[in-house]
Amino acid sequence: MAAPSGRSGSSSSSFGSSSRSVPPSYANYASPVDSTFTPTSAVSALTSESSAPQTPLGPLDLGPPGYHATIKLYERTPNETTVYLGPWEVIGIEPRRVVWSCSYQGETLEHFLPSDNPTNLFPYTLHAQHRRFGDPRDMELYLTFREPHRIRYTTVEGVVHDEFIEVKYEFTTVEGSIQFQSDIRRRDLIDWFDVDVVWSDSHRRTDSYGNVRGLGTIQRMKLWRDRYSTFHYLTFYANHRRRWKEYLVHDFDPELRHRDDRHRRLQLTARGARRGSAPESSHNQGRDRRFSASSIFSRPRHTSSSNSTHSGGGSSSSSSPTNPGGPDLRYLGIQFTRNDRAQPGSDGENIHVNIDGTYLPSCSMKKIILSVNAGSSSVKVSVYSAEHGTDPQQLAEAQLSGLTAPPAKLDYSRRGETISKDHQLESKKKIANQAEAFEILLKTLIDDKGLAEIKHKDDVGIVCHRIVHGGDYSKPQLISDGTYRHLEALNDLAPLHNANSLSIVQLCLGELLPRAKNVACFDSQFHATIPDHIRTYPISLDIAKSNKLRKYGFHGISYAFITRSVVGFLEKPEEEVNIIALHLGSGASACAIRGGKSWDTSMGLTPLAGLPGATRSGSVDPSLVFHYASGDVGKLSPNSTKELHISRAEEIMNQEAGWKALTGTTNFGAIAKGADEGDRKMKLAFDLVVDRICGFVGSYYVTLNGKVDALVFAGGIGEKGDTLRSAVVKNIACLGFAVDEGRNKKDEKHKGDVVRDITGKDARHHVLVCKTDEQFEMARGCARDKELW
Ligand SMILES: Nc1ncnc2c1ncn2[C@@H]1O[C@H](COP(=O)(O)OP(=O)(O)O)[C@@H](O)[C@H]1O
Ligand SMILES: CC(=O)OP(=O)(O)O
Ligand SMILES: [Mg+2]
Structure with a gap:
C-alpha cells in the first residue's frame, strides 16, 4: 500500500531500538485551527512557559498543512517541543547545513552537517524488525544519525536552540525521506535491504562457538547512486565495529557466488581479490594508499569532482576510486532478512528472487510488473521488468481473445518470440469470464520455464489493472479497501468491464498475488481535459451534478499511448x-x-x-429502448415498457x-x-x-x-x-x-x-x-x- 502521506507523529513512532510505547508528546503544539493559534505558538514554549493556551491534540490532528517532517527539541524534558518542518535547502558551503523553513512564518531550523563532504554523512534507519507490525518501508520515515549534530532553531524571538543533539526526524512520507537523504549525501538513495548479518573474509559470519557475529547484524543496507558519476554504493552500519561501511559496487565481481536461496545468502566477491584478507584500514589509511593507474582505468571514470569528495566513511574508503586498491576485503557475505510483510523490492526479498546472474545494483532496483487489460472480449497480460523512472522492458505477453466468440484463443510470446498463436485451449469449456481467463494467463506465465523472472507468484512486485471507468479519479491509484469500494460503486457505469476487472483485482489481492502492489489505471483519466460544454449533457444541471452524469470517455489509456507515439x-x-x-x-x-x-x-x-x-x-435514439419490447408500433405507453426492466434494457443495448x-x-x-x-x-x-x-x-x-x-x-x-x-x-x-x-x-x-x-x-x-x-x-x-x- 502507499506510504502514508500527511501523517503526523503518532503513537507508532519508531525511534529507538524497539517500538516505543510512549506516544510523542504534542503538549506544546497548538493547532492552527484552534482559535488561539498564532504563527509562533508552536514554538513559544521553547523559550518560556507559553502564554498562549496549550491545546493537546488528539491522535487525529494532522499538524499544519504542507509540513514534510518533524523534529523534537528538548526531548524528554518538560520543554519538549515538536517543530514542524517545511521545505529544506542544503547549503553547500562551510559549514555545510540543511536549512529548513518551518511551517510557521519567520522560523528556520538549521541542521549543521558534521562534514563538508556529503558522502561522509550516513543517515540511519532501523531494520524493519525493530517495528514488527508495520510496513518495512515505513522505517524510512524515521531518520537519525549515529552521532550528535548541531541544531540551531531561530524564531522571531531570535535563536532559541543551538545545541548538539541526537537528531531524529520523522518524515510525513517515505518519498520525502528518500529525497532528503539523497540531497544531504548527494547520492540518490535507490533501494534498501534489511539484512540479518553481513560478514566478510576477516569478520566471519559466526564465531568459533557458532554464534552469529559478522561485521553487522540486523541492519538496513542502503544502495545509492552517485548523482554525478552514477556509480552505485552500498552502505551499512557495521555495528560490531561501530563504524559505517561503504562499498563501491563496481569493485565486486558481477557474478554472485555462493548463492543460497534457502538461507537468503549470497556472496559479493571483490574483483581481483588479493590473497589473504586485506587489513581493515581507516579512512585516512585508505587515502594514503599508492595510486595505481591500472586499477583506476579498470573501472568506470568519475565525470565530476565527486571522486575527490568520496569518503566511504570508516574503513570503506578503500573501495572508492581514490582508493585504487579495491575494497578492504575479499568478499562480502550478505544474509537477507525474510520479511513476510515486505513489498517485494523493499528489502532483501527482491534480491533473493532476482539475483540470478544479474548484477546486484540493477537487480535490486528492478521490479516485475504485471499489466492486466481486461477488455470486453479479451484479457491481455504483459510482463515487464522495470526500474523506477525508466521505461519498462517487456518480457512476455499473453492474451486470451474471443471470449465472446468461443472457443477463446491463446496467444503467447516471450521476449518478442511467438510461443503460441491462436492456440485453442484443450478444454472446450467456455471461459466463463475475464477472471477465469486471467487465472489461465497467470498460470501460463508462472509455468513457463523460459520465463525465469517469474518462477513464483511472489516475484511479481506490481500488478496494474486497466479499470475502464474511474469516475472522478484523475490519476492511477494504489488499490486499498477504500479505492476498491469506490470503484465497485461505478460497476454499472461500465457494465461489460468494471466488475470483470475488479474480480481480477480481488483474485490478486486474495490468493493469487497477495504480496504485490495493486494499481488501478483508468480509461477515463485521459479525458479529464474535455471542456465543460462538451462533457455536459443537456439535462437538469442539479441532477447531473448530484448523480455525476456527464461524458467521461474511455479507451483513454490507449489514447495516451497513441498520442505519445x-x-x-x-x-x-x-x-x-x-x-x-x-x-x-x-x-x-x-x-x-x-x-x-x-x-x-x-x-x-x-x-x-x-x-x-x-x-x-x-448511440441510438434513446427512445428506441422503450419501443424495443413493444408489439404496438409507435405507441409509447406503460404497456409498451411493462415487459422491459431498465437493467434488461441495458443488457440489450450492451450485449444483444x-x-x-x-x-x-x-x-x-x-x-x-x-x-x-x-x-x-x-x-x-x-x-x-x-x-x-x-x-x-x-x-x-x-x-x-x-x-x-x-x-x-x-x-x-x-x-x-x-x-x-x-x-x-x-x-x-x-x-x-x-x-x-x-x-x-x-x-x-x-x-x-x-x-x-x-x-x-x-x-x-x-x-x-x-x-x-x-x-x-x-x-x-x-x-x-x-x-x-
Ligand atoms: N483481421 C481482422 N480484421 C478486422 N478485425 C479483426 C481482425 N482480427 C480481429 N479483429 C477484431 O479485433 C477485435 C479485437 O480487438 P481488441 O482491441 O483486441 O479487443 P478488445 O475490445 O477485447 O480489447 C476482435 O473482436 C475482432 O473483431
Ligand atoms: C472501453 C471499451 O470498450 O474497452 P474494450 O474495447 O477493451 O472492450
Ligand atoms: Mg480493448
Missing part, C-alpha cells in the same frame, strides 16, 4: 499536435485530440455511447446489439471478409460501421478547425482491418485524407513499427496505424510514479 513519429511538440484517433476493437470509440489533450470523445457516461461495438449498439446482432458474429475480420464476398448482412454491418466512424471523423475535423496532423487507426480492428481503413478513408477523401493501398494492405518494411504510415499520395493529412499498447502505458505510469512504485 504519434507525437514522436511527427517530431512536433505535443502541444501543437492535433489528432483524430480511432480505437476500434470490441468496443470502438473516436477521439479528437487537440494540442496533445483529449478535446472530445465518442463514448460518454458509459462505454455504450458513440460507435457501435461487437455487442453494443452505440452491435455487429453481432446484425450478423451473428462478433468477429469483425469475418464481417469484412463476408462483405467483400457480397454477403448482404455482412455488407450492411460493414457499411454501417464505416458510416458511423466517418460521422465522427467529420465532426472532429470541424472541431479541430481542419488543423489535423493525422487520422490514426488503432485497436484490434483498426490495426488489422485493412479493408475497413480503406473504406473509411475513401469516404472522407473530401477532407484531404488518402491511403496508399499497397502500404495499407501490407507494409513489410514497417511491420514491427509502433506507428505505421499508410498516407496516400497528395493527401493533406497523415493516415497512420498505431499498434497501441495499453499494458505498456499502464506499466510505464507505475514505473514513473514514486507513489505507485
Whole structure:
C-alpha cells in the first residue's frame, strides 16, 4: 500500500531500538485551527512557559498543512517541543547545513552537517524488525544519525536552540525521506535491504562457538547512486565495529557466488581479490594508499569532482576510486532478512528472487510488473521488468481473445518470440469470464520455464489493472479497501468491464498475488481535459451534478499511448499536435485530440455511447429502448415498457446489439471478409460501421478547425482491418485524407513499427496505424510514479 502521506507523529513512532510505547508528546503544539493559534505558538514554549493556551491534540490532528517532517527539541524534558518542518535547502558551503523553513512564518531550523563532504554523512534507519507490525518501508520515515549534530532553531524571538543533539526526524512520507537523504549525501538513495548479518573474509559470519557475529547484524543496507558519476554504493552500519561501511559496487565481481536461496545468502566477491584478507584500514589509511593507474582505468571514470569528495566513511574508503586498491576485503557475505510483510523490492526479498546472474545494483532496483487489460472480449497480460523512472522492458505477453466468440484463443510470446498463436485451449469449456481467463494467463506465465523472472507468484512486485471507468479519479491509484469500494460503486457505469476487472483485482489481492502492489489505471483519466460544454449533457444541471452524469470517455489509456507515439513519429511538440484517433476493437470509440489533450470523445457516461461495438449498439435514439419490447408500433405507453426492466434494457443495448446482432458474429475480420464476398448482412454491418466512424471523423475535423496532423487507426480492428481503413478513408477523401493501398494492405518494411504510415499520395493529412499498447502505458505510469512504485 502507499506510504502514508500527511501523517503526523503518532503513537507508532519508531525511534529507538524497539517500538516505543510512549506516544510523542504534542503538549506544546497548538493547532492552527484552534482559535488561539498564532504563527509562533508552536514554538513559544521553547523559550518560556507559553502564554498562549496549550491545546493537546488528539491522535487525529494532522499538524499544519504542507509540513514534510518533524523534529523534537528538548526531548524528554518538560520543554519538549515538536517543530514542524517545511521545505529544506542544503547549503553547500562551510559549514555545510540543511536549512529548513518551518511551517510557521519567520522560523528556520538549521541542521549543521558534521562534514563538508556529503558522502561522509550516513543517515540511519532501523531494520524493519525493530517495528514488527508495520510496513518495512515505513522505517524510512524515521531518520537519525549515529552521532550528535548541531541544531540551531531561530524564531522571531531570535535563536532559541543551538545545541548538539541526537537528531531524529520523522518524515510525513517515505518519498520525502528518500529525497532528503539523497540531497544531504548527494547520492540518490535507490533501494534498501534489511539484512540479518553481513560478514566478510576477516569478520566471519559466526564465531568459533557458532554464534552469529559478522561485521553487522540486523541492519538496513542502503544502495545509492552517485548523482554525478552514477556509480552505485552500498552502505551499512557495521555495528560490531561501530563504524559505517561503504562499498563501491563496481569493485565486486558481477557474478554472485555462493548463492543460497534457502538461507537468503549470497556472496559479493571483490574483483581481483588479493590473497589473504586485506587489513581493515581507516579512512585516512585508505587515502594514503599508492595510486595505481591500472586499477583506476579498470573501472568506470568519475565525470565530476565527486571522486575527490568520496569518503566511504570508516574503513570503506578503500573501495572508492581514490582508493585504487579495491575494497578492504575479499568478499562480502550478505544474509537477507525474510520479511513476510515486505513489498517485494523493499528489502532483501527482491534480491533473493532476482539475483540470478544479474548484477546486484540493477537487480535490486528492478521490479516485475504485471499489466492486466481486461477488455470486453479479451484479457491481455504483459510482463515487464522495470526500474523506477525508466521505461519498462517487456518480457512476455499473453492474451486470451474471443471470449465472446468461443472457443477463446491463446496467444503467447516471450521476449518478442511467438510461443503460441491462436492456440485453442484443450478444454472446450467456455471461459466463463475475464477472471477465469486471467487465472489461465497467470498460470501460463508462472509455468513457463523460459520465463525465469517469474518462477513464483511472489516475484511479481506490481500488478496494474486497466479499470475502464474511474469516475472522478484523475490519476492511477494504489488499490486499498477504500479505492476498491469506490470503484465497485461505478460497476454499472461500465457494465461489460468494471466488475470483470475488479474480480481480477480481488483474485490478486486474495490468493493469487497477495504480496504485490495493486494499481488501478483508468480509461477515463485521459479525458479529464474535455471542456465543460462538451462533457455536459443537456439535462437538469442539479441532477447531473448530484448523480455525476456527464461524458467521461474511455479507451483513454490507449489514447495516451497513441498520442505519445504519434507525437514522436511527427517530431512536433505535443502541444501543437492535433489528432483524430480511432480505437476500434470490441468496443470502438473516436477521439479528437487537440494540442496533445483529449478535446472530445465518442463514448460518454458509459462505454455504450458513440460507435457501435461487437455487442453494443452505440448511440441510438434513446427512445428506441422503450419501443424495443413493444408489439404496438409507435405507441409509447406503460404497456409498451411493462415487459422491459431498465437493467434488461441495458443488457440489450450492451450485449444483444452491435455487429453481432446484425450478423451473428462478433468477429469483425469475418464481417469484412463476408462483405467483400457480397454477403448482404455482412455488407450492411460493414457499411454501417464505416458510416458511423466517418460521422465522427467529420465532426472532429470541424472541431479541430481542419488543423489535423493525422487520422490514426488503432485497436484490434483498426490495426488489422485493412479493408475497413480503406473504406473509411475513401469516404472522407473530401477532407484531404488518402491511403496508399499497397502500404495499407501490407507494409513489410514497417511491420514491427509502433506507428505505421499508410498516407496516400497528395493527401493533406497523415493516415497512420498505431499498434497501441495499453499494458505498456499502464506499466510505464507505475514505473514513473514514486507513489505507485
Ligand atoms: N483481421 C481482422 N480484421 C478486422 N478485425 C479483426 C481482425 N482480427 C480481429 N479483429 C477484431 O479485433 C477485435 C479485437 O480487438 P481488441 O482491441 O483486441 O479487443 P478488445 O475490445 O477485447 O480489447 C476482435 O473482436 C475482432 O473483431
Ligand atoms: C472501453 C471499451 O470498450 O474497452 P474494450 O474495447 O477493451 O472492450
Ligand atoms: Mg480493448
